[in-house]
Amino acid sequence: MALLALAGIMALPSTVFASGKSDAAAVQKQTATFFWANYDGVTEDYRKGLQDAFNKVDPNYQIDIIPVSWDQLKDKLTTALAGGKPPDISVIGTRWLLEYNDMNQLVPPGDYVSPATIDDIFAGAKEGVVNGKLMGLPVAAGARFLAINNSITTAVPKTMEELETMAIAANKPPEHYGLFMVGQKNAELTEFAYYFYAAGGDFFAKNPDGSFGKSLVNSPAGIKALTFMNKLANQDKVVEDGYLGMTRIQGHPLFYAGKIGYVMIGAWVESAMKQAGATFPVTYAQIPPFAGQKSTPLIITDSIAFFKGGKNLKAAGKFIDFWYQSEWKGKFDELAGFPPVTKKASSLPAFNTPMYKVMAEANVNAKGWPLIATWDQCQDVIWDAISKVYLQTATPKDALDAAAAAIDKINNIK
Amino acid sequence: MSERVLTPHNKLRVREARLAYALLLPAVVCVTGFMIYPLVYVFLMSVFKTNRLGWLVKFVGLTNFGTVLSDIEFWRVTGRSLLWTTLAVFMKTFLGMVIAMLLNVQFRGQKMARMLFIAPWASSVPISVLLWSWVYNPQFGLLNHTLKITGIWPNPPVWLGYPISGFFAAIWVDIWIGVPFMALVFLSGMQSIPEELYESADMDGVNNFQKFKFITLPSILRIVQISTLLSALWTFNDFNAIYILTGGGPVNSTDILITSIYKNAFVYARFDQAAVMAIITFIILTSLSVVYARYYFKEDV
Amino acid sequence: MMKPRTSKWRNRGKPFVIILTVLLLLIMLFPFFVMITTMLRTSKEVYISPPRWIPHTITFNNFFLVWSQYLLAGYFKSSAIIAIGSSALNMLLSIPAAYAIARLRFKGQQVALYLFLVVQMFSPVVVVISLFKTFSALNLLDSYIGLIIINAVFSMAFSIWLLSGYFKSIPVQIEEAAFIDGATRWQTVTRIILPISSPGLVTTTIYTFIAAWNEFLFALSFIQKQERMPLTLGLYRFVGRWSSQWELLTTSAFLAIIPVLVLFYIIQQRLIGGLTGGAVKG
Numbered sequence: 001m002a003l004l005a006l007a008g009i010m011a012l013p014s015t016v017f018a019s020g021k022s023d024a025a026a027v028q029k030q031t032a033t034f035f036w037a038n039y040d041g042v043t044e045d046y047r048k049g050l051q052d053a054f055n056k057v058d059p060n061y062q063i064d065i066i067p068v069s070w071d072q073l074k075d076k077l078t079t080a081l082a083g084g085k086p087p088d089i090s091v092i093g094t095r096w097l098l099e100y101n102d103m104n105q106l107v108p109p110g111d112y113v114s115p116a117t118i119d120d121i122f123a124g125a126k127e128g129v130v131n132g133k134l135m136g137l138p139v140a141a142g143a144r145f146l147a148i149n150n151s152i153t154t155a156v157p158k159t160m161e162e163l164e165t166m167a168i169a170a171n172k173p174p175e176h177y178g179l180f181m182v183g184q185k186n187a188e189l190t191e192f193a194y195y196f197y198a199a200g201g202d203f204f205a206k207n208p209d210g211s212f213g214k215s216l217v218n219s220p221a222g223i224k225a226l227t228f229m230n231k232l233a234n235q236d237k238v239v240e241d242g243y244l245g246m247t248r249i250q251g252h253p254l255f256y257a258g259k260i261g262y263v264m265i266g267a268w269v270e271s272a273m274k275q276a277g278a279t280f281p282v283t284y285a286q287i288p289p290f291a292g293q294k295s296t297p298l299i300i301t302d303s304i305a306f307f308k309g310g311k312n313l314k315a316a317g318k319f320i321d322f323w324y325q326s327e328w329k330g331k332f333d334e335l336a337g338f339p340p341v342t343k344k345a346s347s348l349p350a351f352n353t354p355m356y357k358v359m360a361e362a363n364v365n366a367k368g369w370p371l372i373a374t375w376d377q378c379q380d381v382i383w384d385a386i387s388k389v390y391l392q393t394a395t396p397k398d399a400l401d402a403a404a405a406a407i408d409k410i411n412n413i414k
Numbered sequence: 415m416s417e418r419v420l421t422p423h424n425k426l427r428v429r430e431a432r433l434a435y436a437l438l439l440p441a442v443v444c445v446t447g448f449m450i451y452p453l454v455y456v457f458l459m460s461v462f463k464t465n466r467l468g469w470l471v472k473f474v475g476l477t478n479f480g481t482v483l484s485d486i487e488f489w490r491v492t493g494r495s496l497l498w499t500t501l502a503v504f505m506k507t508f509l510g511m512v513i514a515m516l517l518n519v520q521f522r523g524q525k526m527a528r529m530l531f532i533a534p535w536a537s538s539v540p541i542s543v544l545l546w547s548w549v550y551n552p553q554f555g556l557l558n559h560t561l562k563i564t565g566i567w568p569n570p571p572v573w574l575g576y577p578i579s580g581f582f583a584a585i586w587v588d589i590w591i592g593v594p595f596m597a598l599v600f601l602s603g604m605q606s607i608p609e610e611l612y613e614s615a616d617m618d619g620v621n622n623f624q625k626f627k628f629i630t631l632p633s634i635l636r637i638v639q640i641s642t643l644l645s646a647l648w649t650f651n652d653f654n655a656i657y658i659l660t661g662g663g664p665v666n667s668t669d670i671l672i673t674s675i676y677k678n679a680f681v682y683a684r685f686d687q688a689a690v691m692a693i694i695t696f697i698i699l700t701s702l703s704v705v706y707a708r709y710y711f712k713e714d715v
Numbered sequence: 716m717m718k719p720r721t722s723k724w725r726n727r728g729k730p731f732v733i734i735l736t737v738l739l740l741l742i743m744l745f746p747f748f749v750m751i752t753t754m755l756r757t758s759k760e761v762y763i764s765p766p767r768w769i770p771h772t773i774t775f776n777n778f779f780l781v782w783s784q785y786l787l788a789g790y791f792k793s794s795a796i797i798a799i800g801s802s803a804l805n806m807l808l809s810i811p812a813a814y815a816i817a818r819l820r821f822k823g824q825q826v827a828l829y830l831f832l833v834v835q836m837f838s839p840v841v842v843v844i845s846l847f848k849t850f851s852a853l854n855l856l857d858s859y860i861g862l863i864i865i866n867a868v869f870s871m872a873f874s875i876w877l878l879s880g881y882f883k884s885i886p887v888q889i890e891e892a893a894f895i896d897g898a899t900r901w902q903t904v905t906r907i908i909l910p911i912s913s914p915g916l917v918t919t920t921i922y923t924f925i926a927a928w929n930e931f932l933f934a935l936s937f938i939q940k941q942e943r944m945p946l947t948l949g950l951y952r953f954v955g956r957w958s959s960q961w962e963l964l965t966t967s968a969f970l971a972i973i974p975v976l977v978l979f980y981i982i983q984q985r986l987i988g989g990l991t992g993g994a995v996k997g
Contacts, residue, residue, distance in 0.1 A: 033939060040955035044785060066939050069951040075680055079936045082467045083847030085856065087939075099683070103466050174765075183575060185663045242552020244575025244664070249958055250551050253762035259553075268957045275960075277759025373466070377682045387664040391576070431821035437811035438827055441875065444808055445868050449834050452845035456837070468844055513739060519732045527736055529980045533747055536975035538929035538947040541968050542746070544954065548753075548961060549746050553764040556749050560768075590743065598921070599877070602914035606884075622728075636884070640876050644835065651838035654931075676840050692841040699836040707829070 030315035031062040035090035037073050037302070039140070039336040041271045046335060054322050061315040071187075074376075081105055081309070088310030089320070094128050094301045097136045099373040107306045109137040112317025117324045125341040127368050128303040131210075136303025137320065140338045142267040143299040143362035144194065145355075146288070150281040152176055152261040159291045160198055160228060163262065167238040170261035178238030180255055180263040181229065183390060185383040186247040190298060192386055193369075194264050195225035197296040198289045203370045203378075212372050215407035217382055218400035224290065226396040230389050244390060266300070267337040270355055284358040299366035339363075374410050381406045459689035468685035482690045487666065488674075492694070495670040498585060499650045505589045506649075507642055510596025515626075517597065518604045528601075535594035543658040546587045550574050550659070577667035580660040584668060588655040592645060599641045603634035636710070643706045647699055671695050754965040761961045777966040787967055789942060790949035794928055795974070796859050797945055801866035801927040802920050808867065809874035809919065814904060816875070817882035828879070831872040839869070839932045847936055857939045866927040874919045881915030882908055917982050925975060946971045 036047060044067070051065045066087070068076055074096065080086045086105065100106050110118060110133075121138055128136025146163075148156065153170040157163035167178030182191045196203075201221030205213035216222065233239045240246070240254055255263045256276035263269075264287055273282070287297045304320065306313060323329055330345035339359050340346040369375060385399035394402075408414075460478055462470040482488050517528050534542065549557045550573040561567040573583040611629050620628075631638075653672045656662060662669035662677065669677075671691055678688035748768075753761060754777055756770035781787045816824055846865065847856070855861035889911075890903045898906070909916065931947040938944055950971065953964035 038952065038955065040957050044952070064940065067941060067952065069954050070956040071954060072935055072951065076935055078467075078680055078683075079844050079847050082469070082844045083851055083936075085847070085851045099466065105467075185661050240553060242572040242575065245550065245552045245572035246575075249955070250547070250554070253958060254553055254764060257762050257764055259764055266957070272958055275758045275958075276762055277757075380677075380681060384663070384665045391664060393665075427820060430819050434815040434819035434821040437815040437819075441808040441812040441871060442827065442830065444864070445831060445834055445871055448846065448849060448864065448868055449837075449842070451849055452842035453833075453837065455845045456841055509739075512735075516732055516736045516739070519729065521729055521733055521736075523733075525980065525983060527740065528983055529976050530740055530744060532976065532979050533972060534743060535925060536929075536972045536979070537968060538931060538950070538971065540931050540947065541950050541964075541971075544959075545746050545750060545965070545968065549749050554762055554766050556752075556766050556768065557745070559766050590746075593743070595922070599918055602918045605914050636880050637877070640880060644873055644876070647832075647835045651836075651840075653838060653840055672838050672840060675838070679840070688841070692837065695838075696833075696836050700833075703829070703832055703836075707825070 029060050029062065030312040031064055032088040032310070032312040032316035032319060033064045033066060034316065034319065035073065035077060035087045036065045036067050037070050037091040038067055039070075040268055041337055042332060042335045046331065050323065050328050050332075053326075053328065054319050057322065058318070061318045063315065063319040081307070084309065086307040086309040088312045088316040089304050089306050091139055091302055092136065092305045094136055094138075094303045095369040095371065095375045097128050097130065097303060097305065098371045098375070100305060100307075101130050101135055102373040105308055106135050107308050107313065108133050108135055109304065109306050109317075109320070110134060112306060112313050113137065113320045113324075114317075117321050120324065120342045120344055122341055122343065122346075124363055125301065127299075127301045127371075130371065136305050138341045139302050139304050140333070140336060141299060141301040141341050141363075142338050143297045143359050143366040144190065144264055144266050144287060145297060145358050145362050146285045147255065147263050147265050147269050148283045148285065149176075149255065149258060149261050150283055151258065152280075154283070156283065156285045157262075157288045159288050160195070161291055163288055164228075164232065164236065164238075167232065167262055168236055171236075171238040173237075174241060176259045176261065177240045177254075178236075178261050179232060180251060180260045181233055181239035181243050182246065182248045182251060183233070183239075183243035184245060184247045185380075185387060186249070187379075188248075188300075189379045189382055190248070190300070191264075192225065192229070192382060193298045194287055195229055196222055197298055197367055198287060198293060199225045199228075200290070200293040200296070201225060204372065212370060212411070214413050215378070215404040215411075217385075217407065218397070218404040222400050223396050226386060226389055226400060228290075229386070230396060233390060234392065267339065267355070267359060269337075270353075271335075271337045284355050286358065286362055295362075295365055297362040297366045299363065299368050301368060372411070377410055378407045381410070456689050456692050459685050460693050462686060464685040464689075466683035468679070474686075478686045478690045482687050482694075488691070491666075491669050491671055491674050492698075494581075494668075495650060495672075495695075496698075498581075498588075498670050499646055502585055502588050502592070502649045502652075503642055503646050505585075506592040506596050506645055507638070509589070509593045510600055513593065513597040514600035514604055515630075517601055531597060532594045534590050535592075535598075539591060539654045540658060542591060543587055543654050546583075546590075547574065547659050550583055574660050575664065577664060580664070580668045584656045584659050587659065588649060588652050591655070592649065596641055596645065599637055600634060603637040604630060607633045639706065639710055643703065646702060650695065650699060750965045750969055753961050754969055756962055758960065758962055777962050778970075781963055781967050781970070785949075785952060785963070785967070787946075787949065787970060790944055790946045791971075791974070793859070793943050794945040794947070794971070797862045797866065797930075797934075798924045798928040800859060800863035801870065802923040804863055804867040805870050805874055805923045806916075806920065809871060809878055810909075813875050813878035813882055814908070816879040828876065831875050834868065835872045843932055843936050846933070850937060856937050857943060858937075859943065861937055862927075862930070862933060862945075865933050866930055867923070870923040870926050873922055877919055878912065878915055881912040885911050921979060921982065924978065928975060 047065050047067060051063055055062050073091070077086070077090055077092070118134070125138040125141045126134055127141070128134060128138065148154070153166060155166045155169070157166050163179070171178035199221035201219055202216050205216055207213045233243060240251065240260065243251070252263065252265065252272070253276060254260050255265070256273045256278045258278060258280050286295050289295045306316065310316065324342055325344070329342060330340060330348050333340040333345050334348070334350045339351060339356050372378070381403050385403040388394040388399045389396050458470060459468065461473060461475055463472045463474050465471050513531055517524065517531065549555045552558060552572045558570045561570045571579040573579050607630065612625060615625050615629060651672045653676060656668055656670060657673050657676065660668045662673040672695070675688045675691045678684045678691065752768055752770070755773045755775065757772055757774050757776070760770040760772065815821070816827060850856045850861045855864070885908060889907055893903050893907060929947060934945050934948050938948065946967070950964060950967050953960040953967065
C-alpha cells in the first residue's frame with residue numbers, strides 16, 4: 001500500500017512534466033510549401049533570401065519556396081491537385097481562380113492572413129473576388145500600355161485609327177516595322193483583348209445574378225477588333241515579318257532590338273530593355289481606344305491561392321504576413337517590374353518613373369479577364385478563330401461566330 | 415537452329431520453368447506494380463464522366479467514346495498521327511542505317527564522329543525542342559538567316575506559322591532527336607557481324623549493295639524489327655516536338671493524338687475524353703505490335 | 716585482341732565516307748552550332764535581327780554565372796543520381812528477365828514480352844497523375860527513389876527486348892561446351908553470355924542513362940524541393956514568362972550534354988563485340 005502511494009507520489013511530478021512536454025509537442029513544426037512562379041527579373045538570390053529570412057523568425061513555422069517556371073505552373077498544379085497533394089499556397093493567374101474555386105479546392109486567404117496585410121492592399125488590385133469573398137490574394141498586377149520607340153517615331157496616337165496611320169508612317173521594312181503583333185497562339189489572349197476592349201467589347205453577357213451568359217466575342221466590337229487586327233497585319237502590313245511564327249516571348253525582343261515602332265506591352269519592358277542593352281528613348285502612353293470609345297486597357301493580375309488540401313496553411317498565412325508587411329514585397333515588385341499592390345510598397349521611389357505613372361493612369365479604367373472556370377478553353381477557341389483569319393481561311397465574322405457558338409457549347413449556354 | 419533448351423529432360427524442364435519465373439518476377443512485379451493502377455484508371459476514366467480534376471463522377475458506359483468518335487476533328491488528328499509516325503519512323507530508320515554504316519567504317523576520327531552523332535539524343539527533349547524553336551524563329555533564328563545568305567533557300571517559309579511547314583518543321587525535330595538511337599542500335603548490331611563474312615564476299619566479287627542486302631541486313635534484322643517497332647510506339651506518342659513548337663496549331667492543324675490528349679486533359683480539363691483517346695491510341699499501337707510480333711516470333715521455333 | 720570491325724567500304728571508299736559523314740554532321744549538329752554561338756555572347760547580343768553567327772563580343776562569363784548564381788552543380792548531382800540509379804536498377808531487373816526469355820523454356824514467354832511492351836504504349840502524359848497518386852501514397856514523392864523506379868520501369872521494355880535478342884543470338888553450343896566442362900549456370904552467364912553481349916549491354920545502359928538523364932515530365936510533377944531538381948527542370952529557370960535568357964539557357968544545356976557525351980565516348984569501344992570464333996547471327 002505504502003509502496004503504491006510512494007509510486008503515485010513519484011509519478012505525479014513526471015505527469016506534470018509529461019504534460020508539459022506534450023504541450024511543446026503539440027505546437028508542431030509546420031513547413032508550408034509555396035509554388036513560386038518564376039517572374040523575369042526576380043533572382044534566385046531573392047527567393048533564397050526571402051525563404052531564409054522567414055525561416056529564421058520562428059522555428060515552428062517554416063516555408064519551402066519552390067520555384068516553378070510559368071509555362072509549367074498550371075500543369076504542375078493540376079497534377080498536384082488531381083493527385084490529392086496540392087501545395088499550401090501557390091502563385092496563380094487570377095483567371096484560374098474560378099476553376100479551382102468551382103472544384104472546391106480553395107480556402108479564402110483571409111482565414112489565415114492577418115487583416116492588416118489584407119487592408120494594406122489596394123482595393124483596385126483585389127480582382128480575385130468570388131461571390132463577394134476574396135479568394136485570391138493579389139501578388140502582382142499590371143495594366144498594359146503602349147510603348148513607343150522614339151528613335152523611330154514620336155507620334156502618340158489618341159485613337160486606334162490614329163495608331164494605324166502612325167504605324168504605317170513608321171513602317172520601313174525590313175529595317176524596322178510599325179507595330180508589333182503576336183501571330184502564334186500562346187497561353188494568353190492579350191493581343192485580341194487589347195483591341196477588343198478598345199472597341200468597347202465584353203467577352204460575355206452578364207446575367208443579373210452576376211454569372212456569365214452568352215459569349216459576345218462575335219459582337220460588332222469583336223468583329224471590328226479582329227478586322228482591324230487583320231488589316232494591320234495582312235493589308236497595311238505594318239507588323240513584323242514572320243509574325244505568324246512568333247509567340248510573344250519570341251517576338252517582343254524585336255522591340256528591345258529597336259526594330260518596332262509601337263508595341264502594346266507590360267511592366268517588364270524596362271528591365272527587359274536593360275538586359276537587352278537597348279539604348280533608344282522610349283515614351284509610354286495609354287493603349288488608345290477606337291474613336292468614340294473610352295480607353296480600356298487590359299489589366300492582368302496574379303494571385304496567391306490557398307488550397308484546402310494544404311496541411312500547413314497556418315505557416316503559409318504567417319509567411320504571407322511576413323512577406324507583405326516587410327520590405328521584401330517592395331523589393332519583389334521592383335525586381336519583377338510590377339507596380340506594387342500594397343500601399344506600403346507604392347511609396348517607394350522606385351515606382352515613380354514615367355512608366356509607372358502611365359500604368360497608374362491605366363489602372364483606373366482597365367479591365368481584366370472574365371473570371372470564368374472554362375476560360376483557358378475559351379481562350380483557345382478564340383485564338384483559333386484569330387489564326388483562321390490571319391491565315392485567310394475565314395472572315396472575321398464567320399470565325400468569331402463559330403467561336404462564340406463553340407464557347408456557348410462549352411459553357412452549356414443555349 | 416535456334417536451340418534454346420539446354421537439357422531437354424522433362425523433370426529439368428519444370429525446374430527450368432520455375433527458374434524462369436523467378437528470374438522474371440522482379441521485373442514483372444516492378445512494372446505491373448507501378449503501372450497497373452494508372453492503366454486501370456485510364457480505362458475507368460474513359461467510361462466515367464470525370465470532373466475537372468479527373469476524379470470519377472458517374473458511370474456513362476460508352477458515351478465518351480461516342481462523343482470522341484463522332485468528332486470529325488478526332489479522325490483528322492488520328493490520320494495525321496499515322497502519317498506522322500510512318501514518315502518519321504521511315505526517315506529515322508533510313509538515316510540511322512546510313513549513319514550506322516558510315517560509323518562502321520574505320521577512319522580517323524571515328525570515335526569522335528560517333529560521339530558527335532549522339533549529341534541530339536544526349537540533350538533533354540523539351541530543351542532541345544526549345545532550342546529548335548529558337549532556330550526556327552523567323553526574325554532571330556539562324557536557320558532562315560543561313561538559308562538565305564548561303565543561297566540554299568532564298569525565301570524560306572515562316573516555319574512555325576503555317577500548317578504544312580509547321581508539320582515538317584516538327585517532324586524534322588522528331589527525326590533529329592530519334593536518329594542517334596537508331597544509328598547506335600544498328601551500329602552495335604553491325605559490330606557483331608564477323609569480318610570473315612565480308613572478306614569471303616569480297617573474294618567472290620560481290621558488290622557493296624549486295625553485301626548490305628545479303629550479309630548486313632539479315633544479321634541485324636531482329637534488331638531493326640524491334641527498334642522500328644519501339645520507335646513507332648515512341649514516335650506516335652511524341653508530345654514535345656509538336657507541342658512546344660506549334661502548340662498543335664495553327665488552328666489544331668498540326669495536332670496529333672498525344673497533343674490532343676494533353677490539351678483535353680490539362681487545358682480543357684476533359685479527362686474522360688482524353689482517356690478515350692489514350693485507349694484508342696493503345697488499340698492502334700497494340701494492333702501494330704501484334705502484326706510485328708507475328709513476324710518476330712515466326713522465326714522462333 | 717579484339718579485331719575492330721570494318722565494313723565493306725574499304726580503303727577505296729574512305730574519302731567518300733568521310734565527306735558524307737562530315738556533311739551529315741553539319742546538318743545534324745546545326746542547332747548545336749547555334750547553341751555554341753549563343754552561349755558565348757552577352758544578353759545584349761542575343762536578340763539581334765537579322766541574326767549574326769559571330770557576335771561582336773565573345774564572352775565566357777555565362778559559364779561562371781550559371782555555376783555560381785544558378786547553382787548548376789546541384790542540378791548535375793540530382794541528374795547523376797537519378798540516371799545512374801535507374802540504369803543500375805534497370806540492369807538488375809532486365810538481365811535476369813532477358814536471360815529467362817532467351818534461354819529458358821516456359822509457358823508465357825510471349826505474354827511476358829508483350830506485357831513489357833504494353834507499358835510503352837502509354838505516354839507519360841496519360842499516366843502522370845495516377846502515378847503521382849501512387850507515389851504520394853507510398854511517400855515516394857519528391858524523392859530520388861521514386862524517379863529512379865519510374866525511369867527504370869519505362870526503360871524496361873527496350874532493355875528486355877534488346878537483351879533477350881542479344882542473348883538469343885549467342886549459339887547454345889558455347890554454353891553447352893561450358894556445361895560439359897563443369898561450369899554452373901551462373902558461370903556461363905557471367906563468363907560467356909554477358910561478355911559476348913557487351914554491345915547490347917552497352918546500348919541498354921546508354922539508353923537507360925540518357926532516358927533518365929533527360930526525363931522531364933515525371934521530374935516536374937514529383938520533385939518539389941530545389942535541392943532535388945535535376946538538370947531538365949533546372950534549365951527551365953531560364954525560360955521566363957515574357958522572355959527567355961537564351962545565353963544562360965544554352966550554356967546550361969551545353970554543360971548538361973557534356974557528361975553524356977563523355978560517358979558515351981568512354982564506353983563506345985565496348986560496342987565492338989567480343990566473339991570467340993563462330994558466327995553470331997540475328
